[in-house]
Amino acid sequence: MDQRSYSLEEMIRAAKKVRMDRVLSEDVIEQFEAFLERTEKISVQTQDLTAKLGDIPDEFMCPISCDLMKEPVRLPTSDTVMEKSVIKQILLNDEHDPFNRAPLKFSEVQDLPELKKKIEDWVQRKLRGEAIEEEKPLKKGEKEQKGDIMEEEKEGDEENTYSDLFYQKKF
Numbered sequence: 001m002d003q004r005s006y007s008l009e010e011m012i013r014a015a016k017k018v019r020m021d022r023v024l025s026e027d028v029i030e031q032f033e034a035f036l037e038r039t040e041k042i043s044v045q046t047q048d049l050t051a052k053l054g055d056i057p058d059e060f061m062c063p064i065s066c067d068l069m070k071e072p073v074r075l076p077t078s079d080t081v082m083e084k085s086v087i088k089q090i091l092l093n094d095e096h097d098p099f100n101r102a103p104l105k106f107s108e109v110q111d112l113p114e115l116k117k118k119i120e121d122w123v124q125r126k127l128r129g130e131a132i133e134e135e136k137p138l139k140k141g142e143k144e145q146k147g148d149i150m151e152e153e154k155e156g157d158e159e160n161t162y163s164d165l166f167y168q169k170k171f
Helices: 008-021 026-053 084-093 113-127 161-167
Strands: 072-075 080-083
Touching: 008 026, 026 113, 072 084, 072 113, 080 084
Parallel strands: none
Antiparallel strands: 072 080
16 A cells, blocks of 8 residues: 555554544454554555566556556546556546546446456566566577567466465455
């Protein structure tokens, strides 16, 4: 979590204030503090994941949040690809495509499972430390080859806890 939507420091201060003023029961305050601890842990893990991934290919990045997409969708009214949770939030407030202002309902948004799989494969490969074709330096005299850079997942690979974190829908 990148603190665009919350401030951990403010939440901690609020918990202290509620505790001092005895506004809520001790049990509720402890649950809230445990929630803050989990939130901070996820925030640190997310930052670590982002650092491990490095530069994100443009096709995998949401044009509004500028984050790696977890659930890419296509807006049929503008043919724009973006993160599902981002467009869902936008359409809750205004049922118009943010790119061309055409009327758009969330039910019209199209899931892109092939792109989602491609992103997941890219994340897995990056976390395993594999050099991805477009990132490998060319050897002397070697020509750049065009084509699909994604390879099939190797069987038996262990799941990476960072990718598990990335694809959890808890944050």
